Amino acid sequence: RAPGILTGVRVLVSAGPTFEDIDPVRFLGNRSSGRMGFAVAEAAARQGAQVTLVAGPVHLPTPAGVRRINVRSACEMHREVMAAAASADIFVAAAAVGDYRPVAVAEHKIKKQGDGGMTLCLTQNPDILAEVAALPRRPFLVGFAAETQDVEAHARLKLEKKRLDMIAANRVGGGLGFEADDNALTLIAADGAEHLPTASKRELARSLIERITARFNASRRD
Numbered sequence: 001r002a003p004g005i006l007t008g009v010r011v012l013v014s015a016g017p018t019f020e021d022i023d024p025v026r027f028l029g030n031r032s033s034g035r036m037g038f039a040v041a042e043a044a045a046r047q048g049a050q051v052t053l054v055a056g057p058v059h060l061p062t063p064a065g066v067r068r069i070n071v072r073s074a075c076e077m078h079r080e081v082m083a084a085a086a087s088a089d090i091f092v093a094a095a096a097v098g099d100y101r102p103v104a105v106a107e108h109k110i111k112k113q114g115d116g117g118m119t120l121c122l123t124q125n126p127d128i129l130a131e132v133a134a135l136p137r138r139p140f141l142v143g144f145a146a147e148t149q150d151v152e153a154h155a156r157l158k159l160e161k162k163r164l165d166m167i168a169a170n171r172v173g174g175g176l177g178f179e180a181d182d183n184a185l186t187l188i189a190a191d192g193a194e195h196l197p198t199a200s201k202r203e204l205a206r207s208l209i210e211r212i213t214a215r216f217n218a219s220r221r222d
């Protein structure tokens with residue numbers, strides 16, 4: 001195969017949801033299917049990158065040539081991403097990481113008690129992307145933002161707050177974003193935004209990898 005635009009570049013991708021166990025049979029999760037992140041991993045590998053994919057609990061085949069590490073919870077994803085991030089050139093965080101987890105995981109199935117409600121105590125998960133951003137030798141950082149309203153404004157805030165190089169914003173709901181085959185992205189960097197209209201996640205991932213590569217190469221020349 002001819003060398004691709006990412007030959008020799010180490011790309012780390014996070015994908016899918018995280019599941020936060022409550023007891024042996026229940027968990028807190030979200031609707032991420034992993035498709036967007038797996039498509040990014042595939043597109044990067046096709047361009048010659050050495051790809052490590054840290055995948056939450058999803059049922060998707062591993063793209064050709066990709067090293068996959070399966071995780072379940074945000075803490076597990078945090079551990080595996082931090083272990084790989086120090087030697088990555090680019091990190092694309094497409095995972096939908098749970099912001100909170102139960103303070104304690106019950107050893108046995110929690111039984112219904114009386115007729116009233118129940119309260120679940122939660123604690124915050126580590127912010128993986130923000131911690132990678134704080135590394136002394138940080139990779140080129142691309143975040144995702146899934147929003148239901150004011151998509152661009154919320155994404156810009158995340159770009160600045162998490163000190164990212166780029167963020168891919170997607171509106172979720174109405175057949176796009178989570179679970180769906182198609183998506184639409186607005187790519188935002190400090191100097192402007194570009195809209196990638198509705199297309200399959202695989203097509204969008206190819207365009208995204210082209211844009212990331214151009215900016216990554218420019219950042220290395222600085």
Ligand code: PMT
Nearest residue numbers: 032033034035036093095097127128129143144146178179
């Ligand atoms: O998996 P699919 O069904 O294909 O759906 C794709 C998607 C909608 C999940 C994906 O395109 C997407 O938008 N992923 C990010 C989801 C999100 O809402 O992220 P966030 O706004 O909670 O977080 C912003 C960024 O910080 C993300 O890059 C996220 O990976 C990262 N993050 C968030 C929390 C946390 N504790 N650690 C993180 O690294």
